[in-house]
């Protein structure tokens with residue numbers, strides 16, 4: 001993990017300056033997310049990066065606890081929160097791997113452009129399920145590398161950099177496998193959308209409101 005956080009620290013300033021690749025798709029994802037959010041909600045975002053999504057959605061919920069492993073990403077996020085006078089987002093240096101999940105304590109969890117970076121997405125999805133209160137939603141946007149020849153080629157190149165600790169390791173799985181991970185964890189798929197072939201897959205998954213698995 002330390003080398004991963006060094007990589008994200010190194011690119012944080014550049015990442016913050018990068019324009020959103022598909023603004024229309026991003027706006028639609030925000031809109032779909034807002035439809036599942038209510039003003040009383042407590043939300044977790046893991047891998048929040050420079051905080052853009054958390055800060056846009058903050059006015060629609062009670063509180064967002066946003067975590068990331070990169071101190072530099074979080075510095076930028078905190079500066080943006082202060083500049084925009086947003087005080088209901090807490091930014092914390094933490095890995096999703098280390099987050100305590102003994103009690104359900106969030107009504108919604110977001111994880112964007114992160115599941116394909118984790119050593120074990122299934123463990124994380126199961127952890128998110130435990131963190132959510134019944135009826136809670138997990139909103140994610142994930143590149144399904146194994147579905148795309150181009151992305152598989154990029155992964156091959158990135159893997160060489162990862163061997164030397166220069167780039168983060170990417171995990172390749174298909175959209176079908178990702179959906180299977182959600183349903184195996186106990187989630188129901190409320191929304192699934194891929195704006196373009198080979199773009200990230202946007203999923204809103206719900207923890208059933210009734211009796212759930214522990």
Ligand SMILES: C[S@@+](CC[C@H](N)C(=O)[O-])C[C@H]1O[C@@H](n2cnc3c(N)ncnc32)[C@H](O)[C@@H]1O
Pocket residue numbers: 004005008046047048049050067068069070073094095096097111112113114117118
């Ligand atoms: C591709 S960026 C995505 C940032 C943001 N979610 C977005 O959509 O713009 C991935 C982020 O995940 C963070 N990250 C990587 N592994 C993590 C982990 N195990 N726990 C929390 N954050 C992590 C990185 O530091 C980085 O800021």
